Amino acid sequence: MFKWFGKKAPEAPPQPATEESASAAGSVATAPPSESSKPDGAFAELKAAVSMTGKSIVGKIFGLLKESEITDEVIDEIEEVLIRADVGLDTATLITDRIRKQKDQLVTSEKLMAFLKQEFADILTPFEKANQLVYKPGAMNVYLVVGVNGAGKTTFIGKLANRFIREGRKVVIGAGDTFRAAAEEQLEVWAQRSGAGFIGAGDTKDPAAVMFEALKQARETGADVVLLDTAGRLQNKFNLMEELRKVRKVIDQGMPEGANMESLLVLDATTGQNALKQASVFKETVDLSGVVLTKLDGSAKGGVILTIAKEYKLPVKMVGVGEGIDDLKDFHAQEFIDALFEK
Numbered sequence: 515m516f517k518w519f520g521k522k523a524p525e526a527p528p529q530p531a532t533e534e535s536a537s538a539a540g541s542v543a544t545a546p547p548s549e550s551s552k553p554d555g556a557f558a559e560l561k562a563a564v565s566m567t568g569k570s571i572v573g574k575i576f577g578l579l580k581e582s583e584i585t586d587e588v589i590d591e592i593e594e595v596l597i598r599a600d601v602g603l604d605t606a607t608l609i610t611d612r613i614r615k616q617k618d619q620l621v622t623s624e625k626l627m628a629f630l631k632q633e634f635a636d637i638l639t640p641f642e643k644a645n646q647l648v649y650k651p652g653a654m655n656v657y658l659v660v661g662v663n664g665a666g667k668t669t670f671i672g673k674l675a676n677r678f679i680r681e682g683r684k685v686v687i688g689a690g691d692t693f694r695a696a697a698e699e700q701l702e703v704w705a706q707r708s709g710a711g712f713i714g715a716g717d718t719k720d721p722a723a724v725m726f727e728a729l730k731q732a733r734e735t736g737a738d739v740v741l742l743d744t745a746g747r748l749q750n751k752f753n754l755m756e757e758l759r760k761v762r763k764v765i766d767q768g769m770p771e772g773a774n775m776e777s778l779l780v781l782d783a784t785t786g787q788n789a790l791k792q793a794s795v796f797k798e799t800v801d802l803s804g805v806v807l808t809k810l811d812g813s814a815k816g817g818v819i820l821t822i823a824k825e826y827k828l829p830v831k832m833v834g835v836g837e838g839i840d841d842l843k844d845f846h847a848q849e850f851i852d853a854l855f856e857k
């Protein structure tokens with residue numbers, strides 16, 4: 515019935531000191547950033563990934579300031595720039611209102627840019643701790659991945675599986691997208707590439723049954739990580755959202771005691787504000803713990819990160835910066851802001 519293959523994880527590479535060892539006394543550690551061995555290279559990669567967003571926000575504002583003093587008209591134009599970069603109307607208005615109030619102090623473009631940078635930080639850094647994907651050593655860690663079609667769910671699971679396996683974790687993937695046979699095949703390829711165990715739907719069409727089976731397999735094989743894919747669904751399709759609610763329930767019941775669980779909404783950064791309409795419905799249905807923002811590399815609308823934090827109160831946990839297996843990064847608010855503002 516279900517399709518199962520489990521491969522032995524490849525020899526784990528030597529482990530860098532992780533927060534797991536550092537926090538042996540505590541039970542919850544965050545997944546260690548895999549790029550920690552090459553911070554400069556990682557920052558350069560992030561900078562490249564946010565360059566389109568950087569141009570659409572910071573570059574444009576610099577352009578405005580070069581040509582003019584900071585007048586009320588320029589502040590209106592800044593507001594427009596922010597809105598066009600998908601920062602979100604409310605957030606953009608809030609920021610520019612504050613600029614207006616302090617106009618007399620923000621007399622040079624440097625001062626205004628520093629102010630803007632601080633405004634971004636004030637919005638994003640309160641989430642800093644929540645921004646990290648939680649990984650609980652010694653327990654089962656279950657990550658349910660939801661979102662609309664084409665957002666990048668399956669690719670994200672492939673990348674995350676690979677990363678956990680490189681860190682020496684045993685991973686099981688559950689192919690809960692039972693709508694399309696091709697979806698299962700796509701995920702199976704990712705599983706084989708990384709060496710993760712895989713539960714395919716076989717002839718069942720019930721995603722909850724796949725989740726149940728994947729959790730069972732994970733318990734029996736002592737897996738550290740279970741990654742659960744789902745079919746893309748629009749938030750306005752009531753039946754599909756109800757199906758997702760059931761999936762979540764089955765997972766809650768199938769997890770062993772002490773397990774760590776996260777529900778992650780995958781959002782496509784290139785769709786900007788449109789992507790956000792989904793957030794509140796998914797938040798309510800599966801009790802989201804955070805967002806994975808994909809395709810940051812091809813998007814000028816990365817400003818949407820500010821809206822996700824400010825208006826939806828959801829932490830961005832990770833960002834996708836390309837189609838390759840390694841193109842997944844932890845999200846660090848200050849690093850993101852630095853990359854955005856660095857010339």
Ligand SMILES: Nc1nc2c(ncn2[C@@H]2O[C@H](COP(=O)(O)OP(=O)(O)O)[C@@H](O)[C@H]2O)c(=O)[nH]1
Pocket residue numbers: 661662663664665666667668669670746780808809810811812833834835836837841
């Ligand atoms: N450039 C870029 N493409 C991505 C990223 N993540 C996913 N994609 C592409 O987006 C498309 C849809 O991805 P998929 O994982 O199948 O989406 P799903 O329908 O949500 O499972 C594929 O062509 C992926 O290669 C990313 O971070 N950057």
Ligand SMILES: [Mg+2]
Pocket residue numbers: 667668669691697744746
């Ligand atoms: Mg998919």
